[in-house]
Amino acid sequence: MNELKSRLNSLKLAGMSGALETRNEYALANKLSYTEFLELLIEDETANRTSNSYRRRLSSSRLNVGKTISAYEFVHQPELDKKKIMDIASCRFIHDRKNVIFMGNPGVGKTHLANALGLEALKQGFKVQMVSASSLIDRLHASRMDGTHKNLLKTFCETDLLIIDELGFKKINQGCIDEFFEVISQRYENGATIITTNRNFEEWGHIFGDAVLASAIIDRLVHHAYIVKINGQSYRIKDHVKNGELERKGGKQMTQAGEK
Numbered sequence: 001m002n003e004l005k006s007r008l009n010s011l012k013l014a015g016m017s018g019a020l021e022t023r024n025e026y027a028l029a030n031k032l033s034y035t036e037f038l039e040l041l042i043e044d045e046t047a048n049r050t051s052n053s054y055r056r057r058l059s060s061s062r063l064n065v066g067k068t069i070s071a072y073e074f075v076h077q078p079e080l081d082k083k084k085i086m087d088i089a090s091c092r093f094i095h096d097r098k099n100v101i102f103m104g105n106p107g108v109g110k111t112h113l114a115n116a117l118g119l120e121a122l123k124q125g126f127k128v129q130m131v132s133a134s135s136l137i138d139r140l141h142a143s144r145m146d147g148t149h150k151n152l153l154k155t156f157c158e159t160d161l162l163i164i165d166e167l168g169f170k171k172i173n174q175g176c177i178d179e180f181f182e183v184i185s186q187r188y189e190n191g192a193t194i195i196t197t198n199r200n201f202e203e204w205g206h207i208f209g210d211a212v213l214a215s216a217i218i219d220r221l222v223h224h225a226y227i228v229k230i231n232g233q234s235y236r237i238k239d240h241v242k243n244g245e246l247e248r249k250g251g252k253q254m255t256q257a258g259e260k
Helices: 002-010 014-029 034-062 082-088 110-123 133-146 149-158 173-186 203-207 211-222 238-243 245-258
Strands: 099-104 127-134 161-167 192-195 225-230
Touching: 002 014, 002 192, 014 034, 034 110, 034 127, 082 225, 110 127, 110 161, 110 192, 127 133, 127 149, 133 149, 133 161, 133 173, 149 173, 161 225, 173 211, 203 211, 211 225
Parallel strands: 099 192, 099 225, 127 161, 161 192
Antiparallel strands: none
């Protein structure tokens, strides 16, 4: 048995090797045929490889495993179309190489939903990368100095789903705008992209400092895209609003201001 396990391991069949003894006992007890025994071992190998693949893709994705679709409280954003979000979560948009753009004020749950879609994509076997807009640009810009630019650009451009978070929180350095445009341009109709932003499209010219380039980026992103606008209150302060803490604090501050 040990020699057989050693041979399986040398052939990189770790799933079969790990299950061999248990499956052998099961096969003897249930008088399985050689074919049935082999089918069980192949199932174990397939399951092991699928599990390992998921772990590797999750590790490199930089996704938060806690921010799932089921953990998002849609009740806090009553204007958000849950049916539409669940339809997008089927990940057909990745097959179709479409984009998803979440727009809304800080704290409404844009990042949570983008992250949740990324986790759903991982379950379906897709490769996912999540990165903030500023980090994406900084990493690409820095990679030009150490000779890793080509490989890093390939990673961002060829992943099945690229999630670019927090576009608009920082104005992009004029010397780095081309980095962002290059990623969007290469992914256009070749890969699915999710963008989260707190700015309307009319303000993107200010973000990039170049109205023409901003228009070119928007054009490529929205050509095949689902645009989801979230207009509710901040998701992060929902518990404080529920308990009336903000109203109490606000009232106290107003009283203090009146006294002054």
